[in-house]
Amino acid sequence: MNVTLTINGLETHASFNNDEVESLHKPLLKQLAEKQKQLHRRLVVFLAAPPGTGKSTLVAFWEHLCQQDSTLPAIQALPMDGFHHYNEYLLANNLKQHKGAPQTFNVKKLALALQDLHKPESHWPQYCRNLHDPVENAIAVQAPVVVVEGNWLLLNQPEWQALRELCDYSVFISAAPEMLSERLIRRKMRGGLSRQQAEAFFQATDGPNVRCVLENSQPADMLLRMDEQGGYHLS
Secondary structure (H helix, E strand, C coil): CCEEEECCCEEEEECCHHHHEEEEEHHHHHHHHHHHHHCCCCCCEECCCCCCCCCHHHHHHHHHHHHCCCCCCCCEEHHHHHHEEHHHHHHHCCCCCHHHHHHHEEEEEEEEHHCCCCCCEEEEEECCCCCCEEEEEEEEECEEEEEEEEECEEEEEEEEEHHHCCCCCCEEEEEHHHHHHHHHHHHHCCCCHHHHHHHHHHHHHHHHHHHHHHHEECCCCEEEEEECCCCCCCC
């Protein structure tokens, strides 16, 4: 299945195996719909995974599937990027060069926003790629099922562990580190970096984040594994 998805305001072309769609993605979405009906309130799902596993594309694809199939629930993607500390804070605390690492996120603010999701009307911040800062209340939360996606949602550290109580269901994507390294290096090269620059960025930033997520995340309710072709499988 070839689809065009809108992610962070940009069109992205993606391809998913039809058998995978029918055997994995649609059954999962129907399972989430059933859980939401049982709760009689908004269902909050965590999708946690290391960089390079296609989290944003996957959730956008789930949104697409639900829009195309009336038997599937209405879902909404909520990226975690809007909970970065502002650049002013990062600069003042010598964290700017580590942006994207766990300590550069405002976890208390994220916890309050997750609690707020149980209200009929709530809002969510969005990370602005032009400002390189969050924009508060940019996303109106409307769907009965929301998927919060990010690297650190299941991180095995006390401040992050407390978020687990605010989540109804969790999904984690694992992948071979060496495969992710090449995917992330190529991503930076598509953004204009040379191979040498992209490899240096990976060693300094993406690489440590990949290892930390894979080695220090709590077990999820559902574990998926990404293969060499970018497909997903139950693990």
